Amino acid sequence: MSGHSLLLASYVPGTSVVHRSPLWLKFLLVLGCGMASFLIADWAVAAGVLALMCGVFLLSGAGASRLVRAVRPLLPVLLAIGLFQWWQLGAPTAARIVLNVLVCVVAASILTATTPVQALLDGVASLAGPFRRFGADPERFALTIAIMLRSIPFIAGAYAGVRDSARARGLERNPRALVLPVFITTVAFARQTGEALAARGLGEADDLDD
Amino acid sequence: MTQTDNSVTARSPRRTRWSATDLGLIAVFAALVAASALVAAIPVGGLGVPITVQTLAVMLTGLALGPGRAFAAVGLYVLLGIAGLPIFSGGRSGPGILATPSAGYIIAFPLAAAAAGWLAVVVLRRTAARSGKIRGVLLFAAAMVSSIIFVHTLGVLGMMVNAKLSLSAAFLADLPFYPGDIIKNVLAVSIALSLHKAFPDLLLRRVRKADVRL
Amino acid sequence: MSIVLDRVAVWVDVDGQAAPKTLLDGLSLDLTERRIGVIGANGSGKSTLLRLLNGLVAPGTGTVTVDGADTVRAVREVRRRVGFVFTDPLSQLVMPTGREDVELSLRRSVRNARERRARAEDTLDRFGLLGLADQSIYELSGGERQLLALAAVLAVDPQVLVLDEPSTLLDLRNRELLRRTLAGLSQQVILSTHDLDLALDMDRVLVVDAGKVVFDGGAAAAVGRYRALSAAGLPSAGLAPGLAPAGPEAGRPAPRRQEQR
Numbered sequence: 001m002s003g004h005s006l007l008l009a010s011y012v013p014g015t016s017v018v019h020r021s022p023l024w025l026k027f028l029l030v031l032g033c034g035m036a037s038f039l040i041a042d043w044a045v046a047a048g049v050l051a052l053m054c055g056v057f058l059l060s061g062a063g064a065s066r067l068v069r070a071v072r073p074l075l076p077v078l079l080a081i082g083l084f085q086w087w088q089l090g091a092p093t094a095a096r097i098v099l100n101v102l103v104c105v106v107a108a109s110i111l112t113a114t115t116p117v118q119a120l121l122d123g124v125a126s127l128a129g130p131f132r133r134f135g136a137d138p139e140r141f142a143l144t145i146a147i148m149l150r151s152i153p154f155i156a157g158a159y160a161g162v163r164d165s166a167r168a169r170g171l172e173r174n175p176r177a178l179v180l181p182v183f184i185t186t187v188a189f190a191r192q193t194g195e196a197l198a199a200r201g202l203g204e205a206d207d208l209d210d
Numbered sequence: 211m212t213q214t215d216n217s218v219t220a221r222s223p224r225r226t227r228w229s230a231t232d233l234g235l236i237a238v239f240a241a242l243v244a245a246s247a248l249v250a251a252i253p254v255g256g257l258g259v260p261i262t263v264q265t266l267a268v269m270l271t272g273l274a275l276g277p278g279r280a281f282a283a284v285g286l287y288v289l290l291g292i293a294g295l296p297i298f299s300g301g302r303s304g305p306g307i308l309a310t311p312s313a314g315y316i317i318a319f320p321l322a323a324a325a326a327g328w329l330a331v332v333v334l335r336r337t338a339a340r341s342g343k344i345r346g347v348l349l350f351a352a353a354m355v356s357s358i359i360f361v362h363t364l365g366v367l368g369m370m371v372n373a374k375l376s377l378s379a380a381f382l383a384d385l386p387f388y389p390g391d392i393i394k395n396v397l398a399v400s401i402a403l404s405l406h407k408a409f410p411d412l413l414l415r416r417v418r419k420a421d422v423r424l
Numbered sequence: 425m426s427i428v429l430d431r432v433a434v435w436v437d438v439d440g441q442a443a444p445k446t447l448l449d450g451l452s453l454d455l456t457e458r459r460i461g462v463i464g465a466n467g468s469g470k471s472t473l474l475r476l477l478n479g480l481v482a483p484g485t486g487t488v489t490v491d492g493a494d495t496v497r498a499v500r501e502v503r504r505r506v507g508f509v510f511t512d513p514l515s516q517l518v519m520p521t522g523r524e525d526v527e528l529s530l531r532r533s534v535r536n537a538r539e540r541r542a543r544a545e546d547t548l549d550r551f552g553l554l555g556l557a558d559q560s561i562y563e564l565s566g567g568e569r570q571l572l573a574l575a576a577v578l579a580v581d582p583q584v585l586v587l588d589e590p591s592t593l594l595d596l597r598n599r600e601l602l603r604r605t606l607a608g609l610s611q612q613v614i615l616s617t618h619d620l621d622l623a624l625d626m627d628r629v630l631v632v633d634a635g636k637v638v639f640d641g642g643a644a645a646a647v648g649r650y651r652a653l654s655a656a657g658l659p660s661a662g663l664a665p666g667l668a669p670a671g672p673e674a675g676r677p678a679p680r681r682q683e684q685r
Contacts, residue, residue, distance in 0.1 A: 150517070193238060195510075199516075200507075200518075200576075
């Protein structure tokens with residue numbers, strides 16, 4: 001897995017109205033659906049909103065199969081909750097609870113399917129801006145995000161390497177042998193990274209002062 | 211002991227900015243939690259009961275880095291997962307996770323890591339002269355307390371809010387996670403002790419090298 | 425460029441021991457030559473010596489100055505003048521791709537984003553890396569990664585380049601490529617290495633042993649001294665007794681090792 005396949009995540013390139021609408025608007029949509037799920041009291045309304053969200057998702061051109069893929073991991077849990085609440089609180093309430101969760105998940109999928117991850121990350125990094133006066137530093141924040149992304153494949157590789165060497169020594173059922181070397185490698189790698197940052201004059205606290 | 215005292219004064223001021231090394235540790239441990247959520251579960255014991263490594267990584271981040279840096283590392287992981295990186299367990303991602311019954315567990319991660327880290331600093335400082343066994347038992351207690359107060363409590367709360375379960379139903383749904391948690395915390399403590407042996411300056415005594423001055 | 429070490433000592437505290445461990449002791453050097461090599465055994469203090477030069481390690485006593493700038497008090501200025509390349513490029517490359525990493529290096533010196541992009545492409549092109557600019561650093565070969573790390577450091581035009589065992593992880597072909605690249609640089613180069621071919625390219629070579637400079641002079645003489653030093657104290661034939669294979673094989677008569685000689 002490369003750092004860049006992570007960045008492609010669930011984004012579906014396109015030029016639809018949904019793609020072109022600004023990030024904050026899509027973000028508000030997600031937030032609004034999150035709020036609404038606490039206010040909607042009627043299962044029919046929840047079903048209507050869900051249908052609307054699915055419509056918006058399909059309008060983006062990301063396709064029905066993407067929509068199914070976004071929701072599928074949740075289905076077993078939602079089914080269990082639905083049946084349990086049907087027994088406890090009756091069918092209409094159970095339906096409302098499950099539909100409301102689905103509304104939020106689909107709304108969130110609209111955001112992630114139509115926005116490149118890099119744009120989302122830039123959005124996150126810019127969140128630090130307003131806190132600058134309290135000591136937040138957007139540049140260091142963005143740098144930390146970049147280092148994290150580039151480190152994920154390294155650590156995934158360390159897990160794989162450790163698993164192989166544990167197997168070679170007949171230790172594949174010893175959790176310490178499977179995990180400890182990864183953590184040792186992680187700390188050493190983090191320190192080398194920090195040292196390299198310092199050597200390149202990056203990541204210092206007073207980065208913005210000059 | 212005097213060394214430990216020195217490091218206390220070096221670490222305590224709130225306004226001390228993180229050095230480049232701290233930045234590296236925060237970013238790489240955030241990556242560690244993400245990678246741990248993506249690798250397959252590992253078998254434990256004779257029966258080979260699989261456990262996921264993710265919560266292990268969260269707790270270890272706390273025990274290894276202490277409260278501030280652990281909160282930043284695990285918080286960064288959660289933030290980027292919510293922003294849309296597919297780094298939650300099972301490759302899930304996005305703000306939608308906050309509407310699911312597991313939301314409480316994910317929100318609890320940074321808090322639990324910070325709590326475990328704070329308790330770990332206290333334990334390691336107070337037991338500097340004691341044997342490894344006492345340290346191990348106290349660190350295990352620290353990890354358990356943190357996971358009960360934050361992970362399980364917020365987990366139950368999340369199921370109550372998002373799945374509208376009653377308290378007793380949510381409590382019962384959370385119960386099966388306890389055995390795995392105990393195994394993971396035992397493992398986390400044993401690994402944390404080895405880690406502090408390998409890197410004695412990781413948590414208490416900070417490096418005397420130049421980047422302290424940054 | 426002149427880097428001056430004046431009576432420098434470096435030590436670290438070790439857990440459970442009252443006396444600190446000495447890494448470097450009583451070092452006074454004036455480094456002015458264009459190509460300087462540092463050789464010595466693992467743990468001899470080579471890395472610490474190099475890390476002193478751009479302030480990654482602060483001297484416990486004494487001072488290190490780069491053209492008059494103190495590595496402790498003027499650390500930012502020192503790091504602008506002295507670029508540092510590590511053994512493992514993966515720990516040095518911060519960004520997911522080469523282009524982003526070089527641009528990151530330029531972030532402080534070039535404020536304009538478009539100019540920064542152009543400068544980064546120039547630098548990558550100079551090292552023949554432009555075609556790989558947008559590949560993940562994990563998809564590059566070891567040699568390409570080390571070149572990229574070098575390019576990212578040279579992008580900001582330091583006056584001195586310090587390299588810590590830059591060829592250790594490279595195969596023979598990539599070592600040759602690195603040697604040629606280094607030979608063509610206009611900067612002052614100070615490097616540590618176990619690669620004696622690379623050491624022989626230098627104008628001046630220091631041999632470090634147990635925290636002290638035991639030889640300082642021409643490359644050929646220094647390499648000879650290092651060979652003698654490394655052979656001294658080794659058992660005369662075969663493996664050291666502690667390293668001999670244990671178990672049933674250990675007792676077998678006439679080990680193959682002897683037949684081969």
